[in-house]
Amino acid sequence: MEILFLAHRIPFPPDRGDKIRSHHVLRCLSAMAQVHLGCFADDPEDRACEGDLAAMATSHLLLERRKSLPVAGLEALAGGLPISVTAFRDHRMTRWVEKTLRERPITAIYLFSGQMGQYVPDDFSGRVIADLVDVDSAKFEAYGAAGRGFRAWMERREGRLLRAEESRIARRSHTTLLVSEAEAALFRQRLDDLQCAVAALGNGIDSAFYDPAVVIPEPEMAGWPAPRLVFTGQMDYAPNIAAAERAIGRIMPLVRKRFPGASFHVVGRNPPASLTRHDGRDGIRIWGRVADVRPFLAAADMALVPLEIARGVQNKVLEAMSMGLPVVLSPGAATGIAAQDGREFLVGTDDAALAEAICALAAAPSRARSIGLAARGWIDAHAGWPAALAGLPALLGLSKPGISDAA
Template identity: 60%
Template sequence: MGEILFLSHRIPFPPDRGDKIRSHHVLKALAGMAPVHVATFADDEQDFASEADLAAIAASHRLLRRTKPLPLAAFEALSGGKPVSLTAFHDRRLKAWVRDTLRDRDIDVIYVFSGQMAQYVPGTFTGRVVADLVDVDSAKFDAYGANAKGLRSWIDRREGRVLGAEEARIVRRADASLLISPLEAELLLSRLPPDLAVSAKVHAMGNGLDSTYFDPAVVKPEPRIVQSGGPRIIFTGQMDYAPNVAAVLRAIDRIMPAVRSACGHASLHVVGRNPVDALLARDGVNGTRIWGRVDDIRPWLAGADLALVPLEIARGVQNKVLEAMAMELPVILTPGAANGIDAVNGRDFHIADGDAAMAGAILAISQSAARRQAKGSAARRWIVENASWPAALARLPEFIGRSDARMNAVA
């Protein structure tokens, strides 16, 4: 067997956000089967601080700072008829490193993590290509465009259109295209040209969770959240990601007023790095605290009474939902946020559609300690029994064309 080239739009360390969590575990699994060479980008100095972790698992690697300004990426995209998100990740240095690695090493599989990185797969490569698209980005931008106005709407609709063409190109090129859930896989197939949809090798490969790490028994609640009024409601995530920002604004402006009208001490805690100015400006509004980045999300989850995930635009499986469930929190979420999680509504989590329904669910669950405990226990039980990374990645050897390979753990 040959070696593997792993192309990732962000360094898979530390695994502290949704895409990094998935890429981290996939990379570890691949490294347990063959030497892996990694080409990837850093967003900031904190990413570069994890380069030693990457070097410890990769046979070789190239980590570059992604510095291209968005206006320049947009200009290149418009002039070249390409998606902005594609040109934003184009780097001649990384392209040269990929070329040299393919020349000098016995690479027979290229694993593409996120569609932005498929541009680095040479047309001359004759080995196997696996494209882990995770979710359907073109559909996300279509949704952005439908909710925006004027120039913003035009930009998002264009991005959705050209990304759709790029997704079709990737699927046509790949030996296997992976999506995070069966629903997401069906969505991609429905957006492909009919002739391609018939022959496309599209599969679902979900996310897992380490329930021994996300366990309320192994951490102490964060004092700063415990000192707040209850019920203590938490939302976690990357807080410069547009769907997360929209969800938090919805919670602050439309859901929390109804909750606090019946329970005046209720508090909402927004925990995640890079909160945008619109969120920072709402710190203190309607019982809300914007905490920003934390080193460990578990104590914050342990100190909360329930998790709220009011995402209106949601693609793929939400790690924030799995983590909250593992930490024995009742989770109230939208139908989209429940995508790909085969838990039982009303037992393992509570799906609510609409601001009033979400506020009502918060009040109904939070007013009874016994009900909270029962919901939280059921949530964790489902995670322990149904969600794990070995189970989620069980078909990975098949997808990379090595069905007989064993995935050995890599520390």
């Protein structure tokens, strides 16, 4: 069996949510078939990982994205298309896909993200698995509803056109995958063809890698007074920016009334000026890109994840739980994680509730340790990648004892 894997980003290094998932899916697929991988690089760091990609894939094409967002926007407006689709439209990828399908006995195409659905030829007769991960159209609809002016209009437009594209991909595919049962249920509700097969394929985590027993805390961060709160993620991503700004402007002031030494540490690449201007003020530290997020998790007393717009399962929550951190989070950030509120993490419905949960943990270190240990135990029992991806062989038409078709 030979598989064509198409991803909007190179699955290396696995250092952000989408890359973590695509990396482990690619690893699973390459263990059972020859895989031909077409994907895009965002920056020189991505290009530097091409050797890792070549070691796992039988053949590959890695393209640097040349199209700027303004150019993609103009092209999308002219063509009546979603911007997030035109941003990844490249004739070089189209030609490589056509050549690979012509020369190799490809029996299945695995799409990772809706942006790559445009590359599946209409006449391909094999099985197509579309891993959309999240319902992106719903995310843009939420942006549009919360905003105003031209940007909100563009986001509403993006949501409407992406919804149509997601439905088209679902009709074209043997099965459409989402990251959780909740996300899959939302997708089914939005489909214009109820006969499409939709299933959940959850995320996992490498708990041996995210293990506090093998990580040395980041020394500078560990030197700050307790409680030290951490938020991790890609910091040029709008929901992460909004969550960090919420923590800085609305939650931490409430916490610091009771614990004046409390600090909030933002760890992740490309933080915007709206965040970096807070660095060094009122217990805020903006670290930016780091080589390894684990030492920062190890140096923290708890993780704060106050996402207001969240789709799918948050890897940042799983990573913090695996590192034995008590996690205080919003209901959206907890979606798709079947841990128990009050035992493996603490959910706060508003700013005051989140601040109160943080203060309660800071005032009772033994309870914080208990929740962190319970979180680590839950990860060990429920969130490994082998279990999460056990259904892939059946989805791709390979027989494997004990695995049924997830659709």
